[in-house]
Amino acid sequence: MRAGLRSLVIAAALLAAASASAALRVVATTTDLAALTTAVGGDLVIVESIVPAGIDAEAFESRPGDLDKLRQADLVVRIGLGYDFWLDALVVRVGNKRIMRGGDAYVDASAGIPLLEIRGQGVVNEGGHAHGVGNPHYWLDPEYAIIITASIAEALVRRAPEHRDRIVANRERFLAELRTRLQKWSExxxxxxxxxxxxxxxxxxxxxxxxxxxxxxxxxxxxxxxxxxxxxxxxxxxxxxxxxxxxxxxxxxxxxxxxxxxxxxxxxxxxxxxxxxxxxxxxxxxxxxxxxxxxxxxxxxxxxx
Ligand SMILES: [Zn+2]
Structure with a gap:
């Protein structure tokens, strides 16, 4: 290989490595939150879910690889309401305060969602399966994707303020398509x-x-x-x-x-x-x-x- 070409190849490889490391690693508990994070983050994010597609999150048992995902996470997105209750024990084991409740890299997507089947504040779902303070299947109202993506976008901007405009534009594009389809679904x-x-x-x-x-x-x-x-x-x-x-x-x-x-x-x-x-x-x-x-x-x- 000629010297010029070789340095070009090395430069391209370095560039690729740099942009890969610049992407935010997001760990979502479910595939739905992973899909919504991908819609908002586009190529600024590398998204993984903890619960594999088609597995019941309410009866999920975590695997050793889940800890590795969380150790590398720049942001964690969860359903909350006890639905993915097992996440709390995992993040405690990782020991990163930023991805714990109250941390700047922690998103509980149920925040701001008007819940159905609300029960007393004392009800906590600790065993999976049984629903806790409210019915946790709120992502199945497509209009709530507006609220969920707002929480995700806010957290992404917090972690990568230099990409604010792209994140906002990605979300708007997604919501425009969502509104068009919602009209069709309703009809x-x-x-x-x-x-x-x-x-x-x-x-x-x-x-x-x-x-x-x-x-x-x-x-x-x-x-x-x-x-x-x-x-x-x-x-x-x-x-x-x-x-x-x-x-x-x-x-x-x-x-x-x-x-x-x-x-x-x-x-x-x-x-x-x-x-x-x-x-x-x-x-x-x-x-x-x-x-x-x-x-x-x-x-x-x-x-x-
Ligand atoms: Zn359920």
Whole structure:
């Protein structure tokens, strides 16, 4: 290699290394927060999630590699409300105060979210599964991405103030696309306003409220608890009187009971994406709603052509 060319190659390699190290390393607890952080941070961030796609975050057990991710993190983004309760023990082990509650590199994305199913302040979810102070599945209302991305953008600007304009522009571009799609999603589901459903887990109150759907009962009598035959019998009678149109099923829950219920009631079982990557078509945050809205709308259209 000629000397000139070689120095050019070395210079390019150094430049690449410099820009890679300049990127902020963000660790999000879930794939949804990772997707939203990528939307806001663009190429300024390298984002990883702790819970892999399609795994139940409420029943998650951390692995040794998770500590390594957190040791290198410039920013940590979590769902909060006890949903990713296991994060606290991990950050204590890492010992970096900046990524702990109150630190400048810590984002609890539930801040500022108007919660549903609020319970007393004394309720703390320490065991996963059971919902704590409020229903934690708030990312399933696409309009709440406005609040979530505001928290993420603020934290990114705090860590990299020199990139403020790019972060703000990325977020605005994402929100413009979100608003366009929200219009389409609302139109697609508008004919089915008030349609009733049974869900496996209580994952859908935010999604249902946004699109005027009505989840009237759950196969789990309590979050994380398997149903008894008596519970299912009551549920079947409730489903019949409220003319349930479909069973909503989270991909990581056991399918047997949802299938049984669907057969018993003569309605479809719809596997919806509860998080980015939990169904193959839910590749990013917007695609998750494209998929869920189309799945519900197609099933209801087939029943009421
Ligand atoms: Zn839950």
């Amino acid at each position: 697609a589901l508008a004919p089915y306003a008030g349609a009733t459903f049974i869900a496996y887990h209580n994952s859908w109150p935010y999604f249902a409220r946004r699109f005027r759907l009505n989840v009237v009962g759950y196969i789990e009598p309590k979050e994380g608890v398997a149903p008894s035959p008596a519970h299912l019998a009551r549920l079947i009678s409730l489903a019949r009187t409220s003319q349930v149109k479909a069973i909503l099923h989270e991909p990581y829950e056991p399918e047997e009971t949802s299938r049984f219920m669907a057969q018993k009631l003569g309605v479809p079982m719809l596997k919806l994406a509860i998080s980015v990557g939990s169904m193959p078509d839910a590749r990013d945050y917007l695609a998750l709603f494209d998929y869920n809205v189309a799945t519900v709308a197609n099933a209801l259209r087939a029943r009421n052509p």
